[in-house]
Amino acid sequence: MENILSQFNADNLDIKLTSEKLFINTATSSEAFALRSVNGIGVVDLVDDYNKALTAWKSAKHTQIIALGAAIILGILGLFALQYAADLGFALIVFGGIFAFFALRMKKTNDEPKLMSAVRIMTSGGNIDFQFDKTGIKSGIVAEFAAKVESTLTAYHKNND
Amino acid sequence: MSFWDTFVKVWQVRTSIKIQESLEESYRVYIENAETQANIPKIADELNKKNASWNEKINHHRKKTDK
Numbered sequence: 001m002e003n004i005l006s007q008f009n010a011d012n013l014d015i016k017l018t019s020e021k022l023f024i025n026t027a028t029s030s031e032a033f034a035l036r037s038v039n040g041i042g043v044v045d046l047v048d049d050y051n052k053a054l055t056a057w058k059s060a061k062h063t064q065i066i067a068l069g070a071a072i073i074l075g076i077l078g079l080f081a082l083q084y085a086a087d088l089g090f091a092l093i094v095f096g097g098i099f100a101f102f103a104l105r106m107k108k109t110n111d112e113p114k115l116m117s118a119v120r121i122m123t124s125g126g127n128i129d130f131q132f133d134k135t136g137i138k139s140g141i142v143a144e145f146a147a148k149v150e151s152t153l154t155a156y157h158k159n160n161d
Numbered sequence: 162m163s164f165w166d167t168f169v170k171v172w173q174v175r176t177s178i179k180i181q182e183s184l185e186e187s188y189r190v191y192i193e194n195a196e197t198q199a200n201i202p203k204i205a206d207e208l209n210k211k212n213a214s215w216n217e218k219i220n221h222h223r224k225k226t227d228k
Contacts, residue, residue, distance in 0.1 A: 043219070045211070047204060054203060055196045115207040117215075134211040140218055147222035 006148035010138050013130060017149055019156075022121070024128070035156045039122045041149045043142075046116050046131070053113035064106045071099035119146060 006017040012027040022033045078092030118129040119142060132142050162170075 043215075045208060047208070050204060050207070051197055051200050054200050058196075058199075115204070115211060117211070134215040139215065143215065143218035144222045147219060147226050150223070151226040 005152055006145050008141055008145040010132070010141075015130075015145065017145070017152060019152070022149070024121075033121075033123055035153065036160065037124045038149075038153060039124065040153065041146055042120045042122065043146060044118050044120050044129075045134075046118055050113060050115045057113050060106060064103050067099045067103035067106070071096045071103060074099060121149075 003019050004016060005019060008015040014023075014025040016023040016025075020035055022035060022038055024031045024033070074092050074096030078089045078096055080089070081092055082089030114133060116131050117134045118131050121128045121130075132139065
């Protein structure tokens with residue numbers, strides 16, 4: 001029976017480190033790596049993804065502001081138009097309402113993006129990334145796990161090279 | 162229309178498409194760069210905020226495992 005050195009457990013992700021192997025279980029896969037095939041572990045900030053998400057978020061925010069502005073202008077024009085042409089005024093108010101509905105609906109679904117990070121395990125077959133939030137509740141466990149893998153890998157390669 | 166006229170017309174159309182695509186690509190890259198430049202302060206701020214506490218955590222655990 002191999003000695004479990006460290007174990008990290010989060011939503012749908014279970015990583016276990018023993019003196020010889022690294023076990024990774026996710027919702028859709030179950031993998032085991034011999035430590036000799038693991039070249040290193042790193043933590044990277046997913047800046048590119050964050051940049052894209054931030055750009056999309058800003059664009060959505062601008063669209064929302066434009067939609068709200070259009071709703072207000074149409075509403076005011078509609079109120080003025082009601083005095084002279086009731087049909088036109090009513091139509092403008094309805095269009096303003098539609099714009100306002102979409103603008104308010106966007107606000108609910110459009111939260112500011114977060115900068116996510118990833119634990120990157122570098123194996124001889126390629127990199128495996130697991131996303132996490134550095135300020136999240138589980139970040140302490142991730143830090144402990146990463147430090148443990150670093151020291152275990154160093155010791156393993158020192159003893160086996 | 163002679164062969165030469167057809168050749169010149171086709172060349173003109175292909176060249177104008179290439180110019181249009183090149184202009185569109187330049188505009189796209191310009192917008193992308195401008196957006197990235199605008200995002201840099203926010204990204205740097207977020208990195209500083211997140212990495213300060215993270216570095217403390219990882220260094221603490223590294224010291225613990227080194228003992």
